[in-house]
Amino acid sequence: MTPYILVVEDEDALATLVQYNLEKEGYEVAVSGDGQEALVMVDERQPDLVVLDWMLPSVSGLEVCRRLRQRTETRNLPIIMLTARVEESDRIRGLDTGADDYVVKPFSMTELTARIRAVLRRLRPGLAEDRVRCGDIVIDRVAHRVKRAGGEIHLGPTEFRLLDYLMQHPGRVFSREQLLDAVWGSDVYVEARTVDVHIGRLRKALNATDEGDPIRTVRSAGYSLDVDA
Numbered sequence: 001m002t003p004y005i006l007v008v009e010d011e012d013a014l015a016t017l018v019q020y021n022l023e024k025e026g027y028e029v030a031v032s033g034d035g036q037e038a039l040v041m042v043d044e045r046q047p048d049l050v051v052l053d054w055m056l057p058s059v060s061g062l063e064v065c066r067r068l069r070q071r072t073e074t075r076n077l078p079i080i081m082l083t084a085r086v087e088e089s090d091r092i093r094g095l096d097t098g099a100d101d102y103v104v105k106p107f108s109m110t111e112l113t114a115r116i117r118a119v120l121r122r123l124r125p126g127l128a129e130d131r132v133r134c135g136d137i138v139i140d141r142v143a144h145r146v147k148r149a150g151g152e153i154h155l156g157p158t159e160f161r162l163l164d165y166l167m168q169h170p171g172r173v174f175s176r177e178q179l180l181d182a183v184w185g186s187d188v189y190v191e192a193r194t195v196d197v198h199i200g201r202l203r204k205a206l207n208a209t210d211e212g213d214p215i216r217t218v219r220s221a222g223y224s225l226d227v228d229a
Helices: 012-024 035-044 061-070 088-097 109-123 157-168 176-184 193-209
Strands: 004-008 028-032 049-053 079-083 101-104 131-134 137-140 145-148 151-153 215-218 222-225
Touching: 004 012, 004 035, 012 028, 012 109, 028 035, 035 049, 035 061, 049 061, 049 109, 061 079, 061 088, 079 109, 101 109, 131 157, 137 157, 151 193, 157 176, 157 193, 157 222, 176 193, 176 222, 193 215
Parallel strands: 004 028, 004 049, 049 079, 079 101
Antiparallel strands: 131 137, 137 145, 145 151, 215 222
C-alpha cells in the first residue's frame, strides 16, 4: 500500500519541491496552500500523514493541528509541522498542540523524508517498511539489497529505483513516460527508450535465478511487475 501524504504549504515553490521529492520516494502526494482547504481535504480522504506549515492563510497550521486532534477520526493522524520559528518555546507549543515531529526551515529534503519515514515507522509501521516483498522478490531499502527466491540480485542504482517503484504497484502497467517521471524525475530530459534499456538490465538480473520472468511487457502500453510470475 502506497502511503498518502497531504502537504499543506502556502509557498508554491516549496510545496512543489516537497511534492516532487516525496513522489520520487514513492509516496502519493496531495498539496494544499490553505488551512481551511486542508481540513476539507482531510474530510474527503484521510491521509496517512500530514506535512503541515505553521504559517498559513485563513487558518494557521497550529489551529489545523488542534482541530485534527479534537476529532475522533483524526486524533492519531501523524502530523509533521514545518516552521521558520526556531525558539524552543515555539517548538514546545507545536508539539503540545499535537504535532508528532517538528522541522525548522530551511531544511533539506533528506531530513524531511527521514523524519517522515521515522514517524510512519513509529505510528504506521505497515506503511514504512524497510523490507518489501512482492512474490519471491524482497527489496531491502536500508541495506540497498535485493533477493529473489533467497538468492542475491545485484542491481545498479537506476534498476534498484525502478524495481522499487514497480514493487509498490504490482500488476499495474506503467508507460515509459510514467516510469521516466517516477524514477528519473519530470525535470530531467531522458529519452523514453532509455526505460527499455534499464528494464532489460533489470529483467536480466532478476532472471539470473531461473525463477521465471516477473516483468511483463504490454505492447503499446508499457511494463508491469507480474507477481504471479
